[in-house]
Amino acid sequence: MKQSSHVSLNQVSHHYGERAVLSDIDLTLEAGNTLALLGHNGAGKSTLIKIILGLVSPVAGMVNVLGCELNQKPSAAALQAYRAQIGYLPENISFYDKMTGREVLEYFAALKGVSASKVAHIIDEFGLGYAKDQPIKTYSKGMKQRLGFAQAIVAEPKLLLLDEPTVGLDPQASQFLYSKVAELSKAGCSIIVCTHELNLIEPHLDVAMLMGRGRCLAVGDLPSLMATEQLPVIIRVPGIGHWINAHPQLQPFYYQGELRCQLEQKTELVAYLASINQFEFTVKQPSLTDLYHNKVSQLQQCNDAGISFIESDSNALVDRSNASYGHTKANSSLTLGGAV
Ligand SMILES: Nc1ncnc2c1ncn2[C@@H]1O[C@H](COP(=O)(O)OP(=O)(O)OP(=O)(O)O)[C@@H](O)[C@H]1O
Numbered sequence: 001m002k003q004s005s006h007v008s009l010n011q012v013s014h015h016y017g018e019r020a021v022l023s024d025i026d027l028t029l030e031a032g033n034t035l036a037l038l039g040h041n042g043a044g045k046s047t048l049i050k051i052i053l054g055l056v057s058p059v060a061g062m063v064n065v066l067g068c069e070l071n072q073k074p075s076a077a078a079l080q081a082y083r084a085q086i087g088y089l090p091e092n093i094s095f096y097d098k099m100t101g102r103e104v105l106e107y108f109a110a111l112k113g114v115s116a117s118k119v120a121h122i123i124d125e126f127g128l129g130y131a132k133d134q135p136i137k138t139y140s141k142g143m144k145q146r147l148g149f150a151q152a153i154v155a156e157p158k159l160l161l162l163d164e165p166t167v168g169l170d171p172q173a174s175q176f177l178y179s180k181v182a183e184l185s186k187a188g189c190s191i192i193v194c195t196h197e198l199n200l201i202e203p204h205l206d207v208a209m210l211m212g213r214g215r216c217l218a219v220g221d222l223p224s225l226m227a228t229e230q231l232p233v234i235i236r237v238p239g240i241g242h243w244i245n246a247h248p249q250l251q252p253f254y255y256q257g258e259l260r261c262q263l264e265q266k267t268e269l270v271a272y273l274a275s276i277n278q279f280e281f282t283v284k285q286p287s288l289t290d291l292y293h294n295k296v297s298q299l300q301q302c303n304d305a306g307i308s309f310i311e312s313d314s315n316a317l318v319d320r321s322n323a324s325y326g327h328t329k330a331n332s333s334l335t336l337g338g339a340v
Pocket of ligand 1: 041044045046
């Protein structure tokens with residue numbers, strides 16, 4: 001493991017009974033980086049988080065987190081010391097509902113050696129000050145989620161694991177949560193966020209890992225994932241259907257009433273539009289959501305075709321499924337420069 005890697009998984013596999021739920025997962029997360037763990041229901045995300053927490057022992061592979069070799073069956077004391085450095089917000093968190101918010105947080109803080117004065121500060125910071133002495137049973141789902149997040153970060157963890165952290169949170173609370181994530185990451189904490197809310201996580205991730213049926217479908221930073229997938233930039237120009245025939249240079253990019261091009265062609269295409277006095281258009285860059293849907297549909301096509309996703313040429317599958325995408329890629333060397 002590299003000195004700065006907080007998480008290093010090598011060929012990790014797991015099954016429950018006969019059912020394989022994780023296969024050959026490799027992952028490295030550097031200190032201070034944020035990983036978005038994405039995938040369909042049942043893809044294996046929570047199982048992976050439980051392996052990183054040391055709650056589940058994988059049947060195969062190497063798991064090194066914060067220097068602890070989890071696959072080597074560490075002692076109870078070593079596991080306890082290891083977990084003291086980790087913050088965890090589970091999916092569907094629940095607390096003993098007769099306790100107040102303050103009591104719950106003080107309990108978790110005491111377990112990790114954190115002072116009561118810090119608890120008071122965090123309760124206020126998380127907007128729960130007004131309800132701190134009320135029993136949890138009077139809390140809304142969002143209030144419980146805020147409290148869950150507060151207990152996860154109260155001891156300034158080195159690694160923070162968040163499983164569906166924004167479920168039940170209002171937009172302001174989600175924004176607050178991600179601002180805290182950015183703050184912790186700046187301070188060197190590594191963060192793994194398992195989420196289906198792709199728009200929310202997109203601006204905050206350093207690395208995304210897309211999982212499907214227990215396998216890693218793609219992993220990397222967004223620019224490299226986008227480059228590999230070659231998802232099109234979409235340029236919408238009102239009324240283009242009326243005049244596109246007069247511009248053969250644009251026709252290779254024209255599909256279903258809009259222009260589609262690769263990221264590196266965008267500037268040239270926009271310059272061309274300006275040169276023909278077309279200034280009214282919108283440009284939509286490919287998003288994490290586009291990437292996700294693209295990968296999941298490739299997986300679906302492989303399943304339908306009865307072939308392994310890992311062994312398939314996934315881009316070839318996309319070409320068959322999306323005429324415009326293949327069309328644009330085929331013309332990726334076309335230059336507009338001379339035509340302007
Ligand atoms: N304790 C268990 N015993 C048996 N099978 C399990 C157990 N926990 C999870 N599974 C199975 O393992 C697979 C992966 O589940 P997991 O909870 O890791 O998925 P997930 O990606 O977190 O899903 P979701 O997005 O729905 O939370 C699923 O098929 C699930 O049914």
